[in-house]
Amino acid sequence: xxxxxxxxxxxxxxxxxxxxxxxxxxxxxxxxxxxxxxxxxxxxxxxxxxxxxxxxxxxxxxxxxxxxxxxxxxxxxxxxxxxxxxxxxxxxxxxxxxxxxxxxxxxxxxxxxxxxxxxxxxxxxxxxxxxxxxxxxxxxxxxxxxxxxxxxxxxxxxxxxxxxxxxxxxxxxxxxxxxxxxxxxxxxxxxxxxxxxxxxxxxxxxxxxxxxxxxxxxxxxxxxxxxxxxxxxxxxxxxxxxxxxxxxxxxxxxxxxxxxxxxxxxxxxxxxxxxxxxxxxxxxxxxxxxxxxxxxxxxxxxxxxxxxxxxxxxxxxxxxxxxxxxxxxxxxxxxxxxxxxxxxxxxxxxxxxxxxxxxxxxxxxxxxxxxxxxxxxxxxxxxxxxxxxxxxxxxxxxxxxxxxxxxxxxxxxxxxxxxxxxxxxxxxxxxxxxxxxxxxxxxxxx
Amino acid sequence: xxxxxxxxxxxxxxxxxxxxxxxxxxxxxxxxxxxxxxxxxxxxxxxxxxxxxxxxxxxxxxxxxxxxxxxxxxxxxxxxxxxxxxxxxxxxxxxxxxxxxxxxxxxxxxxxxxxxxxxxxxxxxxxxxxxxxxxxxxxxxxxxxxxxxxxxxxxxxxxxxxxxxxxxxxxxxxxxxxxxxxxxxxxxxxxxxxxxxxxxxxxxxxxxxxxxxxxxxxxxxxxxxxxxxxxxxxxxxxxxxxxxxxxxxxxxxxxxxxxxxxxxxxxxxxxxxxxxxxxxxxxxxxxxxxxxxxxxxxxxxxxxxxxxxxxxxxxxxxxxxxxxxxxxxxxxxxxxxxxxxxxxxxxxxxxxxxxxxxxxxxxxxxxxxxxxxxxxxxxxxxxxxxxxxxxxxxxxxxxxxxxxxxxxxxxxxxxxxxxxxxxxxxxxxxxxxxxxxxxxxxxxxx
Numbered sequence: 001x002x003x004x005x006x007x008x009x010x011x012x013x014x015x016x017x018x019x020x021x022x023x024x025x026x027x028x029x030x031x032x033x034x035x036x037x038x039x040x041x042x043x044x045x046x047x048x049x050x051x052x053x054x055x056x057x058x059x060x061x062x063x064x065x066x067x068x069x070x071x072x073x074x075x076x077x078x079x080x081x082x083x084x085x086x087x088x089x090x091x092x093x094x095x096x097x098x099x100x101x102x103x104x105x106x107x108x109x110x111x112x113x114x115x116x117x118x119x120x121x122x123x124x125x126x127x128x129x130x131x132x133x134x135x136x137x138x139x140x141x142x143x144x145x146x147x148x149x150x151x152x153x154x155x156x157x158x159x160x161x162x163x164x165x166x167x168x169x170x171x172x173x174x175x176x177x178x179x180x181x182x183x184x185x186x187x188x189x190x191x192x193x194x195x196x197x198x199x200x201x202x203x204x205x206x207x208x209x210x211x212x213x214x215x216x217x218x219x220x221x222x223x224x225x226x227x228x229x230x231x232x233x234x235x236x237x238x239x240x241x242x243x244x245x246x247x248x249x250x251x252x253x254x255x256x257x258x259x260x261x262x263x264x265x266x267x268x269x270x271x272x273x274x275x276x277x278x279x280x281x282x283x284x285x286x287x288x289x290x291x292x293x294x295x296x297x298x299x300x301x302x303x304x305x306x307x308x309x310x311x312x313x314x315x316x317x318x319x320x321x322x323x324x325x326x327x328x329x330x331x332x333x334x335x336x337x338x339x340x341x342x343x344x345x346x347x348x349x350x351x352x353x354x355x356x357x358x359x360x361x362x363x364x365x366x367x368x369x370x371x372x373x374x375x376x377x378x379x380x381x382x383x384x385x386x387x388x389x390x391x392x393x394x395x396x397x398x399x400x401x402x403x404x405x406x407x408x409x410x411x412x413x414x415x416x417x418x419x420x421x422x423x424x425x426x427x428x429x430x431x432x433x434x435x436x437x438x439x440x441x442x443x444x445x446x
Numbered sequence: 447x448x449x450x451x452x453x454x455x456x457x458x459x460x461x462x463x464x465x466x467x468x469x470x471x472x473x474x475x476x477x478x479x480x481x482x483x484x485x486x487x488x489x490x491x492x493x494x495x496x497x498x499x500x501x502x503x504x505x506x507x508x509x510x511x512x513x514x515x516x517x518x519x520x521x522x523x524x525x526x527x528x529x530x531x532x533x534x535x536x537x538x539x540x541x542x543x544x545x546x547x548x549x550x551x552x553x554x555x556x557x558x559x560x561x562x563x564x565x566x567x568x569x570x571x572x573x574x575x576x577x578x579x580x581x582x583x584x585x586x587x588x589x590x591x592x593x594x595x596x597x598x599x600x601x602x603x604x605x606x607x608x609x610x611x612x613x614x615x616x617x618x619x620x621x622x623x624x625x626x627x628x629x630x631x632x633x634x635x636x637x638x639x640x641x642x643x644x645x646x647x648x649x650x651x652x653x654x655x656x657x658x659x660x661x662x663x664x665x666x667x668x669x670x671x672x673x674x675x676x677x678x679x680x681x682x683x684x685x686x687x688x689x690x691x692x693x694x695x696x697x698x699x700x701x702x703x704x705x706x707x708x709x710x711x712x713x714x715x716x717x718x719x720x721x722x723x724x725x726x727x728x729x730x731x732x733x734x735x736x737x738x739x740x741x742x743x744x745x746x747x748x749x750x751x752x753x754x755x756x757x758x759x760x761x762x763x764x765x766x767x768x769x770x771x772x773x774x775x776x777x778x779x780x781x782x783x784x785x786x787x788x789x790x791x792x793x794x795x796x797x798x799x800x801x802x803x804x805x806x807x808x809x810x811x812x813x814x815x816x817x818x819x820x821x822x823x824x825x826x827x828x829x830x831x832x833x834x835x836x837x838x839x840x841x842x843x844x845x846x847x848x849x850x851x852x853x854x855x856x857x858x859x860x861x862x863x864x865x866x867x868x869x870x871x872x873x874x875x876x877x878x879x880x881x882x883x884x885x886x887x888x889x890x891x892x
Contacts (some may be wrong), residue, residue: 013872013873013874016874017874021883024887025887025890025891042804042805042867042872044804044865044866044867044872044873045804045805045808045867048808048867048868052808052809053805053807053808057805057807057808058805058807059805060805290864290873291865291872291873291874292862292863292864292865292873292876293862294873295873295874295876295879296860296861296862296863296873296879299859299860299879299883300860303886303890309890310856310859310860310886311860312860313853313854313856313857313860313861314860314861314862317862318862320862320863320864321864322864322865322866322869322870323866323868324866324868324869329869331864331869333864358488358490358491359488359491359499359503359504359505359506361499361503361504362491362494362498362499362503363498390836390837390868390869391836391837391839391840392840392869393837393840393864393866393868393869393870394837394838394839394840394841394843394844394869394870395840395843396864397840397841397844397863397864397870398840398843398844398847400861400862400863400864401844401847401848401853401861402847404861404862405851405853405857405861407759407847407851408759410756410759411759411851413745413756414742414745414746414756414757414758414759414760415742415759415760415846415847415850415851416738416739416742416760416763416764416766416846416850417738417742417766417843417846418736418738418766418767418768418777418779418839418842418843418846419490419737419738419768420490420768420769420770420839421488421490421491421494422494422769422770422836422839423768423770423775423836423838423839423840424768424839424840424843426459426488426490426737427459427490427736427737427738427740427741427742428459428462428463428737428741430738430741433741433742433745437467437745440749440756441470441471444471444749444755445471
């Protein structure tokens with residue numbers, strides 16, 4: 001039986017960053033990464049394999065030998081008492097520290113008739129299954145995507161670019177509605193419609209009907225004939241390995257962890273989509289599943305495996321989303337106005353729009369829109385949303401940082417920024433500053 | 447004699463934002479803006495009038511009537527005792543609050559023979575002079591720019607794009623050397639050289655020699671023949687109006703102000719390039735002249751004219767620069783490593799490089815480089831530099847915010863970020879996080 005100081009289970013971003021971080025903080029410890037598949041991939045790049053790149057272009061090409069051992073095998077069971085792992089290949093491993101980074105898999109709606117028909121696909125995070133899905137969909141003209149979240153929309157856009165007829169069906173009144181307030185969702189829907197993606201929102205799917213063609217049946221009786229159906233209704237944490245061994249889980253079935261990513265079992269950490277996350281503002285469990293969140297957890301766990309060296313400056317999980325389609329970027333950080341209102345926050349919000357170059361006569365200028373959501377009395381920023389050109393992808397990280405560090409609208413208003421004609425909105429109408437100013441004025445002059 | 451509650455002198459970004467802010471916080475007060483020229487312009491857009499846009503495209507087109515009165519005239523003198531302003535047009539104005547926003551003008555090197563020759567130009571911030579310079583330069587093939595700061599480089603790039611032969615002469619060992627450390631300067635120089643801009647660094651100009659052609663003479667005896675010479679050796683504060691009236695100035699001749707932008711004279715505020723700035727880290731006077739800094743001051747002054755309503759969350763001035771040429775963006779916030787070392791800070795720095803899309807096979811992927819400069823013991827971030835695609839223009843604002851709010855490298859390391867294949871570096875190698883991590887590791891493992 002092999003023994004390691006550290007065994008990490010899971011070859012995604014969370015697992016590999018934890019293993020690498022462990023080596024660099026604890027160079028004398030032996031570290032093993034166990035992963036199911038030889039080939040890793042960039043999970044966020046998966047939608048783009050439907051057009052912009054091919055599957056091989058999305059495979060992670062290791063730069064030289066990793067600084068830790070790697071074993072391609074599947075962990076079958078854990079014995080937390082004796083600190084042992086049983087592998088599908090028959091081997092056993094002994095560990096001092098175990099890190100579960102087993103990720104998430106697409107939710108399969110067990111209640112949906114037709115979910116397993118030929119032509120129905122899920123966006124799984126493995127190279128073989130992605131290859132299969134790509135090949136299957138390539139020959140089918142009409143595709144219905146069930147679920148208008150980020151993955152659903154990105155896959156829809158790529159399939160459309162690839163020449164398919166694409167329809168997205170969303171249960172909520174708008175696509176992307178968990179990350180954005182209505183006004184941004186509407187803007188996104190207009191862009192998707194402009195690309196020829198058909199949107200059916202506020203619609204419940206009741207069945208996928210077998211036949212040639214297939215059909216997606218809605219609660220109101222409508223049937224959408226199609227040649228393939230993509231199911232993109234969220235991801236569920238892969239916590240079974242831990243659960244079977246007796247580990248504690250949270251309300252949505254992910255492994256419970258503390259602020260240092262320690263689970264309830266001594267010596268066992270969990271990171272990434274398989275571990276429970278708590279919303280930074282509502283303090284409720286929140287199934288955010290983002291590689292950026294996972295890698296932040298991985299860096300923390302890796303550093304803290306044998307000694308608690310680093311504490312988070314932020315308690316709780318903040319989702320920072322960004323995406324781009326039809327040449328427009330949408331990004332959000334923190335809580336939406338609608339969700340915050342439901343939670344009972346007393347809010348004040350503001351939106352500002354500006355050209356994103358200055359003067360606006362410069363080639364390539366587009367409008368940039370920023371919305372801020374703040375607590376009325378303290379001015380604490382709880383959420384931000386933005387749309388514009390690709391620079392919005394980093395602009396949201398500034399707002400994400402502000403939210404995490406509990407800055408107020410007055411902090412944002414008086415913070416100095418950098419502007420440049422070719423790169424940003426003008427200093428006179430920089431929309432982050434202008435939105436913050438509107439909120440401050442409204443509060444001061446109320 | 448006309449009397450106003452508020453008189454603002456200066457029609458640049460600082461003046462107009464102060465006037466607008468004053469109206470919105472104090473709707474019952476009468477506000478007058480006095481400006482020298484009818485037509486305003488986007489100051490940062492001036493270099494781009496040499497190629498990307500024309501002068502008219504850079505003129506600020508007012509959207510409707512401003513919410514304050516405007517008078518085109520020049521303030522000749524102030525009587526601070528009686529609170530009166532004498533205008534060149536002969537009129538007198540009375541004020542309750544006066545805001546000086548008189549800006550800056552290009553430094554004219556009085557010691558330089560030939561500085562007034564036909565064919566020698568300065569980058570002045572007025573429409574008529576810019577029009578004249580543009581016309582003059584258009585017909586001249588070989589242009590030497592003296593001064594390799596931001597303005598000098600941007601004008602050089604534009605003239606090159608316009609078909610001129612361009613040489614930049616810089617006194618310091620590198621161009622852009624006050625904002626960037628050597629490694630970024632060298633990268634910038636390579637890009638400029640690749641565009642065909644000739645760079646002569648570490649060279650002192652001693653004379654501009656009259657003749658056809660003109661020639662720029664260097665201390666080492668070299669002569670650079672040319673048809674036009676641009677002088678871009680910094681800007682000096684226009685503080686004369688205040689100084690003549692007895693107002694206090696700081697070490698570099700700008701008007702002394704406190705944290706609320708109040709000058710030494712009761713009822714008188716100063717904002718923008720004409721007022722003194724104190725460096726956030728060294729606490730020394732620092733002649734940063736940026737519209738983004740000026741507008742932040744203007745918003746503060748406008749809100750605080752009659753009551754102190756808003757305090758800065760950051761004391762001191764932080765320069766956040768960005769620019770782009772040859773398709774590459776360079777940006778910096780805070781202090782450089784070289785300047786911080788000279789000042790006596792105990793430093794630790796790190797640099798990280800990553801593709802700015804993920805996977806890196808996505809079209810349009812370029813390398814993004816980030817450097818962080820932090821205080822060794824506390825981890826406080828003092829400076830940041832970055833190069834990459836245009837997204838770096840907003841990325842630097844995240845780092846600027848971190849510096850202003852005294853975040854540490856550990857804060858950056860554990861902060862959650864948003865990443866997206868088409869928009870940012872991957873979460874696994876996001877260079878801000880990676881540079882922060884290197885510093886933390888080096889400190890922990892030292």
